[in-house]
Amino acid sequence: MKLAILGSTGSVGETGLAVARRLGLEVVALAAGRASSRLAEQARSTRASLVVTRDAPDEDFRRLLPGGCRLVTGGGGLVEAALAADIALVAVSGIHGLEPTLEALRSGRRVALANKETLVAGGDLVIPLAAGGGLVPVDSEHASFFRLLGGRSALPDERLYITGSGGALRDWPLDRLASASPADVLKHPTWRMGPKVTVDSATLMNKGLEMIEAHHLFAASYDRIHVLLHDQSVVHAAVERPDGSWLLEAAPTDMSLPVARALTWPDLPPAAAGTLDLARVGDLTFRPVDETRYPSLPLAGAVGRMGGIFPAVMNAANEEAVTLFLGGRIAFTEIYRLTASTVEAALGAPDLERTVSLPSVRAADAFGRERVRQALEGSRP
Secondary structure, eight states: EEEEEETTSHHHHHHHHHHHHHHOOOEEEEEESOOOHHHHHHHHHTOSSSEEEOOOOOHHHHHHHHHHEEEEOOOOOHHHHHTTEEEEEEOOOOGGGHHHHHHHHTOOOOOOOHHHHHHHHHHHHHHGGGGTEEEOSHHHHHHHHHHHHSOOOTTOOOOOEEEEOOTTTTTTTTGGGGGGGGHHHHOOOOOOOOOHHHHHHHTTTTHHHHHHHHHHHHTTOOGGGEEEEEETTOOOEEEEEETSOOEEOOOOOOOOOHHHHHHHSOOOOOOOOOOOOHHHHOOOOOOOHHHHHHHHHHHHHHHHHTTTTHHHHHHHEEEEHHHHHHHHHOOTTTHHHHHHHHHHHTTTTTOOOOOOOOOHHHHHHHHHHHHHHHHHHHOOO
Protein backbone atom coordinates (compact mmCIF):
# COMPACT_ATOMS: atom_id res chain seq x y z
CA MET A 1 0.00 0.00 0.00
CA LYS A 2 1.42 3.37 -1.04
CA LEU A 3 1.05 6.42 1.20
CA ALA A 4 1.36 10.16 0.62
CA ILE A 5 1.78 12.43 3.66
CA LEU A 6 0.73 16.04 3.17
CA GLY A 7 2.11 18.07 6.06
CA SER A 8 4.84 15.56 6.79
CA THR A 9 6.96 17.81 9.04
CA GLY A 10 4.09 18.68 11.41
CA SER A 11 3.23 16.68 14.52
CA VAL A 12 0.62 14.48 12.80
CA GLY A 13 2.85 14.04 9.77
CA GLU A 14 5.73 12.85 11.94
CA THR A 15 3.36 10.42 13.65
CA GLY A 16 2.20 9.24 10.24
CA LEU A 17 5.77 8.44 9.23
CA ALA A 18 6.31 6.41 12.39
CA VAL A 19 3.02 4.55 11.92
CA ALA A 20 3.80 3.87 8.25
CA ARG A 21 7.10 2.26 9.25
CA ARG A 22 5.32 0.09 11.82
CA LEU A 23 2.64 -0.96 9.32
CA GLY A 24 5.09 -1.55 6.48
CA LEU A 25 3.49 1.05 4.17
CA GLU A 26 5.51 2.54 1.34
CA VAL A 27 5.72 6.34 1.63
CA VAL A 28 5.97 7.61 -1.94
CA ALA A 29 5.17 11.34 -1.58
CA LEU A 30 5.85 14.00 1.05
CA ALA A 31 4.62 17.58 1.17
CA ALA A 32 5.42 20.47 3.50
CA GLY A 33 5.17 24.23 3.45
CA ARG A 34 8.88 24.83 3.88
CA ALA A 35 11.90 23.18 2.27
CA SER A 36 13.54 22.28 5.58
CA SER A 37 16.39 19.96 6.39
CA ARG A 38 13.85 17.76 8.19
CA LEU A 39 11.80 17.35 5.00
CA ALA A 40 14.94 16.32 3.12
CA GLU A 41 15.80 13.85 5.87
CA GLN A 42 12.30 12.36 5.63
CA ALA A 43 12.68 12.01 1.87
CA ARG A 44 15.98 10.17 2.28
CA SER A 45 14.69 7.83 4.98
CA THR A 46 11.56 6.88 3.01
CA ARG A 47 13.13 7.04 -0.47
CA ALA A 48 10.08 9.06 -1.51
CA SER A 49 9.76 9.59 -5.25
CA LEU A 50 8.00 12.97 -4.91
CA VAL A 51 8.57 15.92 -2.58
CA VAL A 52 6.35 19.02 -2.63
CA THR A 53 7.07 22.39 -1.02
CA ARG A 54 5.04 25.57 -1.06
CA ASP A 55 8.12 27.79 -1.34
CA ALA A 56 10.94 27.56 -3.87
CA PRO A 57 13.86 25.69 -2.28
CA ASP A 58 17.51 26.55 -2.81
CA GLU A 59 20.14 24.32 -4.38
CA ASP A 60 21.35 23.08 -0.99
CA PHE A 61 17.93 21.55 -0.34
CA ARG A 62 17.82 19.95 -3.78
CA ARG A 63 21.19 18.31 -3.17
CA LEU A 64 19.90 16.78 0.07
CA LEU A 65 17.11 14.87 -1.70
CA PRO A 66 17.64 11.21 -2.61
CA GLY A 67 18.44 10.24 -6.17
CA GLY A 68 15.41 9.91 -8.41
CA CYS A 69 13.25 12.09 -6.18
CA ARG A 70 11.20 14.65 -8.09
CA LEU A 71 10.67 18.10 -6.54
CA VAL A 72 7.48 20.11 -7.19
CA THR A 73 6.82 23.57 -5.77
CA GLY A 74 3.61 25.55 -5.39
CA GLY A 75 0.09 24.74 -4.23
CA GLY A 76 -0.74 22.49 -7.19
CA GLY A 77 1.88 20.03 -6.01
CA LEU A 78 -0.36 18.99 -3.11
CA VAL A 79 -2.87 17.53 -5.56
CA GLU A 80 -0.09 15.70 -7.38
CA ALA A 81 1.17 14.27 -4.09
CA ALA A 82 -2.32 13.13 -3.04
CA LEU A 83 -2.79 11.34 -6.35
CA ALA A 84 0.59 9.62 -6.19
CA ALA A 85 -0.52 7.04 -3.61
CA ASP A 86 -3.34 4.73 -2.59
CA ILE A 87 -3.91 6.67 0.65
CA ALA A 88 -3.32 10.37 1.31
CA LEU A 89 -2.79 11.42 4.92
CA VAL A 90 -3.87 15.07 4.74
CA ALA A 91 -2.33 16.94 7.68
CA VAL A 92 -1.51 20.33 6.12
CA SER A 93 -2.79 23.45 7.84
CA GLY A 94 -5.58 25.78 6.71
CA ILE A 95 -7.66 25.25 3.61
CA HIS A 96 -4.59 24.02 1.71
CA GLY A 97 -5.93 20.53 2.39
CA LEU A 98 -9.26 21.07 0.64
CA GLU A 99 -8.33 20.73 -3.03
CA PRO A 100 -6.07 17.65 -2.64
CA THR A 101 -8.77 16.01 -0.54
CA LEU A 102 -11.40 16.66 -3.21
CA GLU A 103 -9.20 15.38 -6.03
CA ALA A 104 -8.11 12.27 -4.11
CA LEU A 105 -11.72 11.38 -3.32
CA ARG A 106 -12.80 12.00 -6.91
CA SER A 107 -10.14 9.57 -8.08
CA GLY A 108 -11.28 6.84 -5.70
CA ARG A 109 -8.38 7.11 -3.28
CA ARG A 110 -8.69 7.01 0.48
CA VAL A 111 -8.14 10.20 2.43
CA ALA A 112 -7.05 9.97 6.06
CA LEU A 113 -8.11 13.46 7.08
CA ALA A 114 -6.27 15.18 9.93
CA ASN A 115 -7.06 18.69 8.75
CA LYS A 116 -10.07 20.30 10.46
CA GLU A 117 -10.31 23.19 8.03
CA THR A 118 -11.07 20.97 5.04
CA LEU A 119 -14.45 19.97 6.46
CA VAL A 120 -15.13 23.21 8.31
CA ALA A 121 -14.65 25.32 5.18
CA GLY A 122 -15.60 22.82 2.49
CA GLY A 123 -17.65 20.04 4.05
CA ASP A 124 -20.49 20.61 1.59
CA LEU A 125 -18.04 19.85 -1.22
CA VAL A 126 -16.22 16.95 0.43
CA ILE A 127 -19.00 14.80 1.89
CA PRO A 128 -20.81 14.07 -1.41
CA LEU A 129 -17.54 12.56 -2.67
CA ALA A 130 -16.88 10.53 0.47
CA ALA A 131 -19.54 7.83 0.05
CA GLY A 132 -18.23 4.29 0.35
CA GLY A 133 -15.67 4.88 3.08
CA GLY A 134 -13.16 6.92 1.10
CA LEU A 135 -12.83 9.48 3.88
CA VAL A 136 -11.61 8.37 7.32
CA PRO A 137 -11.10 10.97 10.07
CA VAL A 138 -7.84 11.19 12.01
CA ASP A 139 -8.78 13.76 14.66
CA SER A 140 -8.91 11.72 17.87
CA GLU A 141 -12.51 12.72 18.61
CA HIS A 142 -13.87 11.92 15.17
CA ALA A 143 -11.78 8.78 14.89
CA SER A 144 -13.47 7.64 18.10
CA PHE A 145 -16.93 8.51 16.76
CA PHE A 146 -16.08 6.67 13.55
CA ARG A 147 -15.24 3.55 15.57
CA LEU A 148 -18.19 3.85 17.97
CA LEU A 149 -20.64 4.29 15.09
CA GLY A 150 -18.98 1.72 12.84
CA GLY A 151 -18.38 4.29 10.12
CA ARG A 152 -22.08 5.08 9.75
CA SER A 153 -24.04 8.29 10.18
CA ALA A 154 -25.51 9.09 13.58
CA LEU A 155 -29.11 8.03 14.10
CA PRO A 156 -31.60 10.90 14.42
CA ASP A 157 -32.07 10.18 18.15
CA GLU A 158 -28.39 9.64 19.05
CA ARG A 159 -26.37 12.38 20.75
CA LEU A 160 -22.67 12.94 20.11
CA TYR A 161 -20.42 14.25 22.87
CA ILE A 162 -17.02 15.72 22.03
CA THR A 163 -14.62 15.97 24.95
CA GLY A 164 -12.04 18.68 25.49
CA SER A 165 -9.44 19.42 28.14
CA GLY A 166 -10.22 23.13 28.26
CA GLY A 167 -6.62 24.04 27.50
CA ALA A 168 -3.88 25.60 29.56
CA LEU A 169 -5.99 28.44 30.98
CA ARG A 170 -8.99 26.40 32.13
CA ASP A 171 -8.37 27.20 35.83
CA TRP A 172 -7.29 30.84 35.42
CA PRO A 173 -9.51 33.58 36.84
CA LEU A 174 -11.51 35.24 34.06
CA ASP A 175 -9.98 38.63 34.78
CA ARG A 176 -6.49 37.25 34.08
CA LEU A 177 -7.20 35.80 30.62
CA ALA A 178 -6.39 39.03 28.78
CA SER A 179 -2.89 38.99 30.28
CA ALA A 180 -2.05 35.40 29.20
CA SER A 181 1.11 35.18 27.12
CA PRO A 182 1.74 32.75 24.26
CA ALA A 183 4.05 30.81 26.58
CA ASP A 184 1.20 30.46 29.11
CA VAL A 185 -1.25 29.25 26.49
CA LEU A 186 1.13 26.73 24.92
CA LYS A 187 1.49 24.75 28.16
CA HIS A 188 -1.22 22.25 27.28
CA PRO A 189 -2.09 20.04 30.26
CA THR A 190 -2.37 16.71 28.44
CA TRP A 191 -1.64 16.80 24.68
CA ARG A 192 1.47 17.66 22.68
CA MET A 193 0.27 19.51 19.57
CA GLY A 194 1.31 22.31 17.25
CA PRO A 195 1.04 25.93 18.46
CA LYS A 196 -2.10 26.84 16.53
CA VAL A 197 -4.13 23.86 17.74
CA THR A 198 -2.87 24.41 21.29
CA VAL A 199 -4.15 28.00 21.25
CA ASP A 200 -7.47 26.79 19.82
CA SER A 201 -7.66 24.35 22.71
CA ALA A 202 -7.39 27.26 25.16
CA THR A 203 -10.23 29.16 23.45
CA LEU A 204 -12.20 25.95 22.72
CA MET A 205 -12.38 27.02 19.08
CA ASN A 206 -10.94 23.59 18.35
CA LYS A 207 -14.09 22.02 19.81
CA GLY A 208 -16.25 24.43 17.85
CA LEU A 209 -14.51 23.38 14.64
CA GLU A 210 -14.93 19.74 15.66
CA MET A 211 -18.68 20.28 16.09
CA ILE A 212 -18.83 21.44 12.46
CA GLU A 213 -16.72 18.46 11.39
CA ALA A 214 -18.99 16.04 13.27
CA HIS A 215 -22.06 17.60 11.64
CA HIS A 216 -20.62 16.85 8.21
CA LEU A 217 -19.02 13.48 8.94
CA PHE A 218 -21.92 11.90 10.78
CA ALA A 219 -24.94 13.79 9.40
CA ALA A 220 -25.78 14.95 12.91
CA SER A 221 -27.87 18.03 13.63
CA TYR A 222 -26.17 20.67 15.75
CA ASP A 223 -28.68 20.32 18.58
CA ARG A 224 -27.41 16.74 19.02
CA ILE A 225 -23.69 17.60 19.14
CA HIS A 226 -22.36 18.64 22.54
CA VAL A 227 -19.02 19.42 24.18
CA LEU A 228 -17.95 18.27 27.63
CA LEU A 229 -14.84 19.31 29.54
CA HIS A 230 -12.84 16.27 30.53
CA ASP A 231 -9.63 17.09 32.40
CA GLN A 232 -7.99 13.68 31.98
CA SER A 233 -8.29 13.67 28.15
CA VAL A 234 -8.53 9.87 27.94
CA VAL A 235 -12.18 9.64 26.82
CA HIS A 236 -12.16 11.16 23.35
CA ALA A 237 -15.81 10.87 22.38
CA ALA A 238 -19.10 9.45 23.60
CA VAL A 239 -22.39 8.49 21.99
CA GLU A 240 -25.67 8.53 23.91
CA ARG A 241 -27.88 5.82 22.44
CA PRO A 242 -31.67 6.08 22.02
CA ASP A 243 -32.21 3.71 24.96
CA GLY A 244 -30.28 5.99 27.34
CA SER A 245 -27.08 3.93 27.37
CA TRP A 246 -23.69 5.47 26.54
CA LEU A 247 -20.78 4.29 24.43
CA LEU A 248 -17.44 5.88 25.31
CA GLU A 249 -14.02 5.33 23.82
CA ALA A 250 -10.92 5.81 25.96
CA ALA A 251 -7.37 5.71 24.61
CA PRO A 252 -3.93 7.16 25.37
CA THR A 253 -3.30 10.82 24.48
CA ASP A 254 -1.26 9.77 21.47
CA MET A 255 -2.14 10.31 17.81
CA SER A 256 -0.58 7.00 16.74
CA LEU A 257 -3.82 5.07 17.24
CA PRO A 258 -6.17 7.30 15.19
CA VAL A 259 -3.56 7.57 12.42
CA ALA A 260 -3.06 3.80 12.33
CA ARG A 261 -6.80 3.21 12.28
CA ALA A 262 -7.34 5.55 9.37
CA LEU A 263 -4.59 3.87 7.38
CA THR A 264 -5.88 0.33 8.01
CA TRP A 265 -9.68 0.85 8.13
CA PRO A 266 -11.85 -1.28 8.19
CA ASP A 267 -9.26 -3.62 9.72
CA LEU A 268 -7.85 -2.97 13.17
CA PRO A 269 -4.19 -1.95 13.29
CA PRO A 270 -1.64 -3.98 15.24
CA ALA A 271 -1.42 -3.06 18.91
CA ALA A 272 0.50 0.15 19.49
CA ALA A 273 3.28 0.44 22.04
CA GLY A 274 1.31 2.76 24.34
CA THR A 275 -1.50 1.41 26.49
CA LEU A 276 -3.99 3.05 28.84
CA ASP A 277 -4.06 1.99 32.48
CA LEU A 278 -7.40 3.21 33.81
CA ALA A 279 -6.47 2.24 37.35
CA ARG A 280 -3.57 4.68 37.20
CA VAL A 281 -5.73 7.37 35.61
CA GLY A 282 -8.12 7.08 38.53
CA ASP A 283 -11.10 9.42 38.39
CA LEU A 284 -12.72 10.38 35.10
CA THR A 285 -14.48 13.74 35.39
CA PHE A 286 -16.84 15.54 33.02
CA ARG A 287 -18.41 18.98 33.29
CA PRO A 288 -20.31 21.41 31.08
CA VAL A 289 -18.61 24.27 29.26
CA ASP A 290 -18.74 27.76 30.79
CA GLU A 291 -19.50 29.82 27.68
CA THR A 292 -18.47 33.02 29.46
CA ARG A 293 -14.94 31.63 29.66
CA TYR A 294 -15.12 30.08 26.20
CA PRO A 295 -17.22 32.35 23.94
CA SER A 296 -15.60 30.89 20.81
CA LEU A 297 -17.56 27.67 21.27
CA PRO A 298 -21.08 29.15 20.93
CA LEU A 299 -19.76 31.37 18.12
CA ALA A 300 -18.64 28.31 16.18
CA GLY A 301 -21.98 26.59 16.81
CA ALA A 302 -23.89 29.60 15.50
CA VAL A 303 -21.67 29.88 12.43
CA GLY A 304 -21.98 26.15 11.76
CA ARG A 305 -25.75 26.55 11.70
CA MET A 306 -25.40 29.45 9.24
CA GLY A 307 -23.50 27.12 6.92
CA GLY A 308 -22.47 28.21 3.44
CA ILE A 309 -19.19 30.10 3.27
CA PHE A 310 -19.44 31.53 6.79
CA PRO A 311 -17.54 28.70 8.52
CA ALA A 312 -14.67 29.36 6.07
CA VAL A 313 -14.70 33.04 7.05
CA MET A 314 -14.68 32.22 10.75
CA ASN A 315 -11.94 29.65 10.40
CA ALA A 316 -9.69 32.01 8.44
CA ALA A 317 -10.29 34.89 10.85
CA ASN A 318 -9.48 32.68 13.82
CA GLU A 319 -6.29 31.41 12.16
CA GLU A 320 -5.15 34.94 11.44
CA ALA A 321 -5.99 36.11 14.97
CA VAL A 322 -4.12 33.16 16.51
CA THR A 323 -1.08 34.01 14.40
CA LEU A 324 -1.23 37.59 15.66
CA PHE A 325 -1.49 36.38 19.25
CA LEU A 326 1.44 34.00 18.90
CA GLY A 327 3.43 36.89 17.44
CA GLY A 328 2.68 39.01 20.50
CA ARG A 329 0.59 41.54 18.56
CA ILE A 330 -2.79 41.05 20.26
CA ALA A 331 -4.06 39.88 23.64
CA PHE A 332 -5.43 36.38 24.12
CA THR A 333 -9.02 37.65 24.51
CA GLU A 334 -8.74 39.58 21.23
CA ILE A 335 -8.74 36.29 19.30
CA TYR A 336 -12.46 35.87 19.93
CA ARG A 337 -13.29 39.54 19.41
CA LEU A 338 -11.56 39.74 16.03
CA THR A 339 -13.06 36.44 14.86
CA ALA A 340 -16.60 37.38 15.87
CA SER A 341 -16.40 40.86 14.33
CA THR A 342 -15.11 39.36 11.07
CA VAL A 343 -18.07 36.98 10.86
CA GLU A 344 -20.40 39.91 11.47
CA ALA A 345 -18.68 41.85 8.67
CA ALA A 346 -19.09 38.90 6.31
CA LEU A 347 -22.83 38.81 6.95
CA GLY A 348 -23.08 42.33 5.56
CA ALA A 349 -20.56 41.94 2.72
CA PRO A 350 -22.58 42.16 -0.53
CA ASP A 351 -19.73 41.03 -2.79
CA LEU A 352 -19.03 37.79 -0.89
CA GLU A 353 -20.32 34.82 -2.90
CA ARG A 354 -22.68 32.71 -0.76
CA THR A 355 -22.82 29.56 -2.88
CA VAL A 356 -20.22 27.01 -1.73
CA SER A 357 -17.59 26.18 -4.35
CA LEU A 358 -13.83 25.91 -4.29
CA PRO A 359 -13.43 29.51 -5.54
CA SER A 360 -16.00 30.88 -3.07
CA VAL A 361 -14.36 29.06 -0.15
CA ARG A 362 -11.00 30.52 -1.13
CA ALA A 363 -12.56 33.98 -1.41
CA ALA A 364 -14.18 33.59 2.02
CA ASP A 365 -10.85 32.50 3.47
CA ALA A 366 -9.12 35.54 1.98
CA PHE A 367 -11.90 37.82 3.25
CA GLY A 368 -11.54 36.49 6.79
CA ARG A 369 -7.79 36.98 6.88
CA GLU A 370 -7.82 40.42 5.32
CA ARG A 371 -10.60 41.67 7.56
CA VAL A 372 -8.64 40.69 10.70
CA ARG A 373 -5.57 42.51 9.41
CA GLN A 374 -7.65 45.58 8.63
CA ALA A 375 -9.25 45.50 12.07
CA LEU A 376 -5.81 45.35 13.68
CA GLU A 377 -4.53 48.28 11.63
CA GLY A 378 -7.67 50.25 12.37
CA SER A 379 -7.27 49.78 16.12
CA ARG A 380 -3.82 51.34 16.17
CA PRO A 381 -3.57 54.95 17.35
